[in-house]
Amino acid sequence: MNQQKIASLVRDLLVEIGEDPEREGLVKTPQRVAAAYSFLTSGYRMDLDKLINGAIFTQQTNSMVIVKNIEVYSLCEHHILPFFGRCHIGYIPRGKVFGVSKLARLVDMYARRLQLQERLTEQISQEIMDSIGALGAGVMIEARHLCMMMRGVEKQNSMMVTSSVLGTFRESQATREEFLALIGSRHE
Ligand SMILES: [Zn+2]
Numbered sequence: 001m002n003q004q005k006i007a008s009l010v011r012d013l014l015v016e017i018g019e020d021p022e023r024e025g026l027v028k029t030p031q032r033v034a035a036a037y038s039f040l041t042s043g044y045r046m047d048l049d050k051l052i053n054g055a056i057f058t059q060q061t062n063s064m065v066i067v068k069n070i071e072v073y074s075l076c077e078h079h080i081l082p083f084f085g086r087c088h089i090g091y092i093p094r095g096k097v098f099g100v101s102k103l104a105r106l107v108d109m110y111a112r113r114l115q116l117q118e119r120l121t122e123q124i125s126q127e128i129m130d131s132i133g134a135l136g137a138g139v140m141i142e143a144r145h146l147c148m149m150m151r152g153v154e155k156q157n158s159m160m161v162t163s164s165v166l167g168t169f170r171e172s173q174a175t176r177e178e179f180l181a182l183i184g185s186r187h188e
Contacts, residue, residue: 085143
């Protein structure tokens with residue numbers, strides 16, 4: 001990523017919105033924005049194998065694993081504005097489980113890109129299936145979108161909920177219900 005190029009584009013943006021990029025508070029803004037975008041889009045440049053390397057463990061269990069309330073911060077691809085909320089993950093292992101912090105890293109890897117909440121939800125569930133060969137996976141994300149809250153319809157309290165269920169979570173209603181009960185969701 002060429003941070004100098006991005007800083008120069010941000011400087012042009014400041015001029016076009018009617019600002020003075022030379023005034024004290026804005027002099028370093030292009031560099032700061034470039035650094036922020038480098039971090040906020042770092043998911044494009046992460047290597048999943050390195051990220052979860054060494055943190056997949058053998059465990060003979062067929063019980064559902066739940067990790068609730070993983071914080072999610074992403075950028076909507078339509079407006080490049082933040083959406084943020086919580087992600088709940090459940091999966092049924094087939095001999096392999098994730099180290100607990102790795103699921104959060106997996107969420108970050110897909111969230112630190114330009115995203116649609118629906119696609120983010122599906123990418124996480126698919127990755128859980130692929131990485132450990134899980135029998136099933138369920139992911140739910142509840143998020144608020146600044147593009148809705150600050151502009152457009154200006155609905156400050158609306159929460160978007162997306163879910164993706166694969167494998168046994170898709171095939172079995174009982175498994176889905178167990179997942180929803182364990183994450184404490186009111187949504188059916
Ligand atoms: Zn948007």
